[in-house]
Amino acid sequence: xxxxxxxxxxxxxxxxxxxxxxxxxxxxxxxxxxxxxxxxxxxxxxxxxxxxxxxxxxxxxxxxxx
Numbered sequence: 001x002x003x004x005x006x007x008x009x010x011x012x013x014x015x016x017x018x019x020x021x022x023x024x025x026x027x028x029x030x031x032x033x034x035x036x037x038x039x040x041x042x043x044x045x046x047x048x049x050x051x052x053x054x055x056x057x058x059x060x061x062x063x064x065x066x
Contacts (some may be wrong), residue, residue: 004063006055010034022055 006022017034018041020027026042029035041047 004055004059006051006059008051008054020051022052025052027051 004022006020008020009016010018012033015031017031018027018029018037026048027038029038
């Protein structure tokens with residue numbers, strides 16, 4: 001599970017504006033709106049914990065690691 005990376009990206013008009021990366025452990029914004037959202041979302045520890053938990057919940061089941 002250490003080598004697996006979970007990424008959740010958000011797009012608007014085909015442009016990625018914010019991303020959660022399990023290796024970084026927080027949201028990163030790529031546009032003005034994305035940066036503002038990332039700042040707010042990163043303050044919410046339950047949102048960060050929920051996204052981080054998705055690595056195990058989603059990736060573990062799909063990769064088939066025992």
